[in-house]
Amino acid sequence: MNSIQLATFSNHAIYAALFVFTIAFFAHAFEVAWSVKNVEGSDSTVLDFSKTERAGRIGTAMMILGFFIVTIAVATRGLSAHRVPWGNMYEFSITGAFTLCAAYLFSLSKWKLRWLGLPVSFFTLLTLGTAITVLYRPSEQLVPALKSPWLAVHVSAAIISGGVFLVANLVAATYLWMEVIEKKGERPVWAKKIPSLESLDQLSYRLIAFVFPLWTFAVIAGAIWAESAWGKYWSWDPKETWAFITWVAYAAYLHARVTVGWRGRRAAWLCIFAGSTFLFNYIYVNIWGTGLHTYSGL
Amino acid sequence: MDFIAIMRWGWRQLTSMRTALILLILLGVAAIPGSLFPQRSQNPQKVDQYFVSDPTLAHWMDRFKLFNVYASPWFSAIYLLLFISLIGCVLPRTIEHLKAIGKKPPLTPKNLDRMEGFRVAEQESDVALLNARAWFKKNHFRIRVDENSISAEKGYGRETGNLLFHLSLVLILIGVALGSLFGSKGEAIVNVGERFVNTPTSYDTLSFGKFQGQGSLVPFELKVTDFVAKYNASTSMPEDYTLTASVANPIGSPSKSISIKVNKPLTYGNTKIYLQANGYSPVVSIRDKSGVVTFHGPVIFLPQDANLSSIGAIKVPDMNPQIGFIASFLPTAKSSKTRGVFSSYPEVLNPELVISVWQGNLGLDSGNPQSVYELNTSHMKKIGLHALNLGDTYNFAVGSITFEGWKSWVNLQIVDDPGKMYALFGAIFAILGLLISLFTRQRRIWVKVGSRVEIAGLAKNGIPGLSEELDDLQRKVEQG
Numbered sequence A: 001m002n003s004i005q006l007a008t009f010s011n012h013a014i015y016a017a018l019f020v021f022t023i024a025f026f027a028h029a030f031e032v033a034w035s036v037k038n039v040e041g042s043d044s045t046v047l048d049f050s051k052t053e054r055a056g057r058i059g060t061a062m063m064i065l066g067f068f069i070v071t072i073a074v075a076t077r078g079l080s081a082h083r084v085p086w087g088n089m090y091e092f093s094i095t096g097a098f099t100l101c102a103a104y105l106f107s108l109s110k111w112k113l114r115w116l117g118l119p120v121s122f123f124t125l126l127t128l129g130t131a132i133t134v135l136y137r138p139s140e141q142l143v144p145a146l147k148s149p150w151l152a153v154h155v156s157a158a159i160i161s162g163g164v165f166l167v168a169n170l171v172a173a174t175y176l177w178m179e180v181i182e183k184k185g186e187r188p189v190w191a192k193k194i195p196s197l198e199s200l201d202q203l204s205y206r207l208i209a210f211v212f213p214l215w216t217f218a219v220i221a222g223a224i225w226a227e228s229a230w231g232k233y234w235s236w237d238p239k240e241t242w243a244f245i246t247w248v249a250y251a252a253y254l255h256a257r258v259t260v261g262w263r264g265r266r267a268a269w270l271c272i273f274a275g276s277t278f279l280f281n282y283i284y285v286n287i288w289g290t291g292l293h294t295y296s297g298l
Numbered sequence B: 001m002d003f004i005a006i007m008r009w010g011w012r013q014l015t016s017m018r019t020a021l022i023l024l025i026l027l028g029v030a031a032i033p034g035s036l037f038p039q040r041s042q043n044p045q046k047v048d049q050y051f052v053s054d055p056t057l058a059h060w061m062d063r064f065k066l067f068n069v070y071a072s073p074w075f076s077a078i079y080l081l082l083f084i085s086l087i088g089c090v091l092p093r094t095i096e097h098l099k100a101i102g103k104k105p106p107l108t109p110k111n112l113d114r115m116e117g118f119r120v121a122e123q124e125s126d127v128a129l130l131n132a133r134a135w136f137k138k139n140h141f142r143i144r145v146d147e148n149s150i151s152a153e154k155g156y157g158r159e160t161g162n163l164l165f166h167l168s169l170v171l172i173l174i175g176v177a178l179g180s181l182f183g184s185k186g187e188a189i190v191n192v193g194e195r196f197v198n199t200p201t202s203y204d205t206l207s208f209g210k211f212q213g214q215g216s217l218v219p220f221e222l223k224v225t226d227f228v229a230k231y232n233a234s235t236s237m238p239e240d241y242t243l244t245a246s247v248a249n250p251i252g253s254p255s256k257s258i259s260i261k262v263n264k265p266l267t268y269g270n271t272k273i274y275l276q277a278n279g280y281s282p283v284v285s286i287r288d289k290s291g292v293v294t295f296h297g298p299v300i301f302l303p304q305d306a307n308l309s310s311i312g313a314i315k316v317p318d319m320n321p322q323i324g325f326i327a328s329f330l331p332t333a334k335s336s337k338t339r340g341v342f343s344s345y346p347e348v349l350n351p352e353l354v355i356s357v358w359q360g361n362l363g364l365d366s367g368n369p370q371s372v373y374e375l376n377t378s379h380m381k382k383i384g385l386h387a388l389n390l391g392d393t394y395n396f397a398v399g400s401i402t403f404e405g406w407k408s409w410v411n412l413q414i415v416d417d418p419g420k421m422y423a424l425f426g427a428i429f430a431i432l433g434l435l436i437s438l439f440t441r442q443r444r445i446w447v448k449v450g451s452r453v454e455i456a457g458l459a460k461n462g463i464p465g466l467s468e469e470l471d472d473l474q475r476k477v478e479q480g
C-alpha cells in the first residue's frame, strides 16, 4: 500500500473501532443494568448474572477487538507518514485512546476490573469520536522542530502516563461515588460487584506509583529534546509549566499518602485534582495556549 | 536561649513533612499565573500590549511580577524554602541510613500479636526456628537470630532509592543555578556567504549570567556557505532546514565544513550553536541622480507570516537629503482582488519587492537607538511607491533603486550552559531512585518461639503482598 492508501486504511480502522467500542459500551451498560432483578411479590432485589455474564464477556471481547483495531489504526497512520504517529493532536488522541485501552486491559487481566469497562469504553469513544471529527488532519510530514528521535520517546511516555492517569482518576471517582452510596447504608445490588472502598483506594495509589516514574521520565525527555531543538532545556512555556504542575501534584499525592498518611476521600480528591491538571494541559494548552508547543494548527 | 529555642522550633517546622507537602502544593499553584499571563522572557510584545490596553492594571500586575513569574521573589522564595526543607529532611536521614548499612535488624518486639498478619504455627520450637531461618535465607532477608526469636528485614533499597531521588532533586537545582549564574545566551542573524566571529560585538542580543565574564566565549568563527529550506508543496509547511557552514575553532585554525539542523546543533563543549529561524535579505543597489552607487548589498528583512512575506527598512544616510525605504519582500508574489499582493509560498519562485521611498532626516544622529528593521518617518516625507520584479530599476525624484537579487539569512542562537550536565545527571539519578523506591517493598517479619510459635509482619506504607508471604513462611515452618 502507498502512503495515501495507508492513511485511508487507518481512518477506516478508526471508524471500525468506533463501531466496536459502541457495542462494548452497550454490552457493559447492559451488564450493569440488567444484573438487578426484582423479586416477585416483594420490594427487594437480587443479582442474577445468568444473562448478564454473557453481556459482560461480550463487552470484554469487544474491548479487546477494539484495542487491536486501534493498534492497527495507529500503526498504519505512522507507516503512512513514515514516522511515529505523534505529530498533531489528532494523532495524540488516537494514540491516547490506544493507551487508555491498554491500561484498562492490563488492569483487567491483573485485578478483574470489568466494571471499569463502562467508563473506559465511554471515554475511548469520546476521544476517538472527537479525534476523527474535530481534530482530524491529513497525514503529513513533520515540521523540522519535531523531527527528532526524542519525539517517539517523549510523546510515547507522556501518552502512556496520560492513559494510566485517566484510569486512576476513574478509579478514584468510583471510590468517591461508592463512598457516598455507602454512607446511606448498604450498597445496592448493582454496586456489589465493584471492589471494596479499601481496594479502590489501594488501586488508584498503585496505578499512580506505577506511572509516576514514567511521567517523570516523560518530562525529562521533553527537556532533553527542548535542549536539542530550542537551545534551552526549560523555558517555562505553558505546556512545560503544566507538565511541571502535574508532576508536582502527583508528587504531593504520593507524599500525602506515604508520609502524611492520607487515605480514602482526601487522597481520591487529590488524585482527581492531579489528573485534571494533565487533562487541562492536553486540552486547554494544546488548543488555546500560545507557546513553542503549539505548532501545525493543532 | 529563647531565640535558639524559637530557631530550633522553626527548623523542625520547616523540615517537617507537612510543611514540605504544603510547599510542594504551593509551588504548583505558584507556577499557574506564568502560564496564563504573557511572560517578558518569552513574549515581550504581548506584555507591551497589556501596558497599552490597560496601563494601570498592567502596572499593578507588574508590581506583583506577574509578567516575570519564574524569576519573581515569591516564586523563588517557595522553591528555596522547599529545597532547604528537602535538605534538612533528607541529609539526616541519609546519615542514619548509611550508619545502618551492615547492621542487623532491630530486636524482635515483645508483643507480636498486635502486628499485622499475626498467626500461630503448629511446630516444635527448634524446628520452627531452623525452618524459618532457611526460608529467610532463601528469600534474601537480613536476619538477626536471638535465643528464641528471629527478626528479619527486607527492602532496605526502598530508603536508598528514596534518598537517591531526593538528593538528585538537589543536584538538578544546583545545575539550574549554575546555568543561570555562569551561562550566556545570544542571537545573531547572518546572511548566507557572511562570516560570524564569536565575540560580543557580533551579536544582535547577548546576555551573560551574573558571574560570567565577557572573555569566556568560545573563540570560533563560522562562515555560512549554504542554507536550504524544503517545504511541502501543498501545505507550505516547512519540512527540513539545513545550514552548511565552514567553521574554525580557534579563529584562524584550518576550517572544516559542517551542517546544522533544527535538532542537530553544533557543539563546542558546553556551548551549542542552534539554527533558530530563517528569512530573506533582498539585495539592492541605490544610485543618486548622477549614477554614483550610494548603497549596495543585502538588507535583512523580518518574516511576517508562514509564507515568509517579509518587511524591512533600507537607510541611505550618505545622500543629501537622506533617503529611506520601507519595503516588503514577497518570495512568491501573487495578487488577488481581496488581499492585494501577498506571498503564496515560502520559497523564492516569483520575488517581488514593494517599496515606498522617503526623503528627509533619518534621525540616526539623535542619540536614541533605532531599530534597523524600521524607518522613523517623523521627519521625512514620502516621495514614491513602486513594486519591483527581479532586475527592475525604479527611478524616483533624486535617484534610483535596483532590485538585484536576494540571499537567505539564518538566525543563530548561541548558548553556553555549564550547569546542564549536572541537571541531566540529577534527572537520571532521580528516575533511578524513584524506580528503586517505588518498586521495592520494605517489610519486617518476626518468628518467635515460646509456649507457641508466633509469626508476624509489618509492611511499610501498608504495601500489599505481606499476608501471602506470611502464608508461605507458615507453610515452611510447619513442614516436618
Ligand code: HEM
Residues within 6 Å of the ligand: A212, A248, A251, A254, A255, A258, A259, B014, B015, B016, B017, B020, B024, B082, B083, B085, B086, B087, B089, B090, B162, B166, B169, B437, B438
Ligand atoms: C520537589 C520536591 C519533592 C518531590 C518531587 C518529592 C517526591 C517524593 C516522592 C515521589 C516520594 C514517594 C516515594 C515513596 O513512595 O517511597 C517521596 C517520599 C518522601 N519524601 Fe519527598 N519529594 C519532594 C520534597 C520533599 C521534601 C521537601 C521532603 C522533606 C521535608 C521530602 C521528604 C520525603 C520523605 C521523608 C519521603 C519518604 C517517605 C517514606 O518512604 O517513608 N520530600 N518524595
